Amino acid sequence: MSRLRFGVFLAPFHPAGQNPTLAMQRDLRLMEHLDHLGFDEAWIGEHHSAGSEIIASPEIFIAAAAERTRNIRFGTGVTSVSYHNPLWVADRMVMLDHLTRGRSMLGVGPGSLPTDSAMIGLTPTDTRELLDINFDIIMRLLAGEAVTEHTPTHKLIDARIQLRPYTEPRFDVAVAAVASPTGPRLAGRHGAGLLSIGATLTQEGFDALAHHWSVVEERASHFGQPAPDRSGWRLVGLMHIAETREQAYKDVEHGIEQWFTYFQKVAAFPQMAVDGSNIREMIDFINEAGIGAIGTPEDARAQVQRLADQSGGFGAMLLLAHEWANPEATKRSYELIAQDVLPHFQGPGISHHESTVRAKQRASDTRNDHAQQQLAAVEHMTEKYAKEVADS
Numbered sequence: 001m002s003r004l005r006f007g008v009f010l011a012p013f014h015p016a017g018q019n020p021t022l023a024m025q026r027d028l029r030l031m032e033h034l035d036h037l038g039f040d041e042a043w044i045g046e047h048h049s050a051g052s053e054i055i056a057s058p059e060i061f062i063a064a065a066a067e068r069t070r071n072i073r074f075g076t077g078v079t080s081v082s083y084h085n086p087l088w089v090a091d092r093m094v095m096l097d098h099l100t101r102g103r104s105m106l107g108v109g110p111g112s113l114p115t116d117s118a119m120i121g122l123t124p125t126d127t128r129e130l131l132d133i134n135f136d137i138i139m140r141l142l143a144g145e146a147v148t149e150h151t152p153t154h155k156l157i158d159a160r161i162q163l164r165p166y167t168e169p170r171f172d173v174a175v176a177a178v179a180s181p182t183g184p185r186l187a188g189r190h191g192a193g194l195l196s197i198g199a200t201l202t203q204e205g206f207d208a209l210a211h212h213w214s215v216v217e218e219r220a221s222h223f224g225q226p227a228p229d230r231s232g233w234r235l236v237g238l239m240h241i242a243e244t245r246e247q248a249y250k251d252v253e254h255g256i257e258q259w260f261t262y263f264q265k266v267a268a269f270p271q272m273a274v275d276g277s278n279i280r281e282m283i284d285f286i287n288e289a290g291i292g293a294i295g296t297p298e299d300a301r302a303q304v305q306r307l308a309d310q311s312g313g314f315g316a317m318l319l320l321a322h323e324w325a326n327p328e329a330t331k332r333s334y335e336l337i338a339q340d341v342l343p344h345f346q347g348p349g350i351s352h353h354e355s356t357v358r359a360k361q362r363a364s365d366t367r368n369d370h371a372q373q374q375l376a377a378v379e380h381m382t383e384k385y386a387k388e389v390a391d392s
Contacts (some may be wrong), residue, residue, distance in 0.1 A: 002231065004304070004345035005316035006337070007041030008034060009077050009197065009236045013322050015258045016051035016266075023054065026327065028065055033331055035069035037338035041234075041316060043077025043107055043195070049115035052262050059096050066100040073103045078176045078195065080111030082130035083120060086137040087147075087159045094142075097166040104167075107195050108135055109176030109183070114268045126152075128182055135175070139190050142170045174234060177212055184212040188219025193232030193315075209235070209311040231315035235307055238292025238320050241333045241341075245295040249283055251325035251333075252294055256282050259322055294324075297340035304345060317345075 010030070014023040031042055044061050047053035055061050058076040065074060081089055089106075096104045110127035111117050117127050133151050140147050146160045165171055174193035177183030187194045194216055196209065216228050242248035260282050263274045275289075276282035286292040293303040304317055319337070323330065343356075363370075 002313075002315075004308075004314075005040040006342050006345075007039050007043065007072075007234075007316055007318045008321045009043045009045075009318040010055075010321040011045040011047065011053045011077075012055060013052050013259055013262065014054055015255070015323075020054050024061070027055075027061070027321075028068060030321065030330075030334075031065040031072065031074075032068050034334060035072040037334060038342070039072055039334075039338065041073050041075060041105070041318065043075040043105075043234075043318060045077050046080050046111075047113055047116060049119065050113055050262075050267050052266070053113070059092050062096060062104060063099055066103060071103075073105060073172075074100065075105030075107045075172070075174065078107035078109035078174075080116065080127070081108045081134045081138065082110050082122065082127035083117070084134070085154045085156075086134040086151075087141065087154075087156055087161070089134070090138045090141040091161050091163075093171070094161055094163045094165050097171050098163065100166075102167045102171070105172040105174065106138075107174045107176060108138070109195075109197075112178075112267075112269055128180075131182070132186065135186055135190065139173070139192075142173075172232070174232065179208070181212065181215045184215035185219050188216040188221075188225065188228065189223045191220065191225040191228075193234065195234050195236070195318075196314075197236045209307070213312065229315075230313050233311070233314040234316040234318050235311065235314050236318045236320050237303065237307065238286060238322070239300050239303070239333070239337065240294050240322075240324050240330075241297055241300050241336045242329065243296070243336070245299070248294050248296070248333075251329040252283060253279055254324065254326050254329070255322075256324040259324060297336050300337060300341045301344050304341065 008030075010027060012023070012027050014020070034042060042065070044058035045053055045055055046058050048056055058079065062074040062076070076093070079089055093104065093106045108131065110124070110131040114124055117124065122130070130152065137147055137149055137151070137156065141159070141161050142165065144160075144164070146158050147156050148158055149156045172193060173190075174195040175183040175187040175190075176195045176197050177187075178198035184194055186192070194212065196212065213228075213230070213233065220226070220228050240248055240252050242251055257279055260274050260276055263269065274282070274285060276285045283294055286294050290306070293299040307317070308314065325333065
């Protein structure tokens with residue numbers, strides 16, 4: 001597998017009732033921490049209801065986060081394009097691309113929360129139909145076309161974006177996929193990347209991985225797009241890592257129950273159903289169902305490799321951000337992942353991990369000879385000094 005990128009997918013998930021100002025500041029500090037650790041990407045969600053996923057505009061959040069970071073790239077994860085005029089989606093993203101000097105990416109989807117779309121009179125079926133229409137318009141605008149279209153929600157007359165993207169020919173674009181083939185179909189048709197949000201949240205999502213990529217390849221071929229590059233495929237999964245499994249289990253007792261409650265009783269999103277009626281059952285479900293890793297860096301590495309084997313290869317592993325643990329333990333989890341997981345997937349060829357292990361082994365294999373040479377050098381200089389003293 002070629003070099004695997006790592007990042008996060010930040011919905012975010014904050015317990016309802018918390019101070020939202022402090023929660024969003026905590027999210028911004030997380031972006032700074034990930035940038036410092038060398039993570040590649042962060043994708044930020046758009047939601048408008050249900051009380052936990054409180055970022056309404058990923059573009060605004062990204063603009064703030066970009067000013068606090070240096071290298072990490074930011075994507076909208078995702079922009080619910082069915083809710084918006086497609087002209088303004090394209091125009092805002094081009095502006096963001098300039099503000100971040102090429103560190104912006106566009107993720108698109110229909111919108112995940114029915115409580116969002118209901119407020120503007122749209123059903124989940126409506127939003128999926130609109131995704132197809134609006135995404136086509138967005139891609140045409142980004143390609144420099146003038147667009148005249150009358151959609152079910154908007155009218156565009158000779159519409160065009162006034163700036164070209166900072167990133168030529170355009171920034172990365174990815175389509176969200178959970179359970180249905182809608183995302184893979186659109187990704188293949190438009191030559192976009194695939195953002196598999198449900199990759200590990202259900203057994204069905206895991207089983208569908210290889211099939212989803214085959215849909216991307218089939219649609220790309222059908223519409224005359226270049227062969228899709230797996231580097232543009234991103235999988236989203238769950239992890240919390242500590243030095244020991246016991247510590248990891250103890251860490252997540254802090255907040256995993258409220259996260260499960262959100263998916264079980266609040267968010268009307270059955271594609272991401274989770275099981276467990278008490279904390280231990282919840283922890284066991286994450287590990288035993290294979291949808292994530294609560295444990296050690298070794299467990300995290302095994303999970304990433306499992307996904308690589310199941311999918312046939314992908315480009316980026318995105319960790320679904322959560323607050324199962326307190327802020328310090330969460331920060332430590334990302335540190336351990338950066339330290340002990342990322343280097344194992346830094347190919348092609350010999351990974352960063354393997355190169356240092358090999359260097360250590362070479363030094364160990366030749367240690368005795370080199371040690372003898374060091375002692376001989378000391379003895380030689382001692383004798384030389386003694387002779388200089390004797391001759392003076």
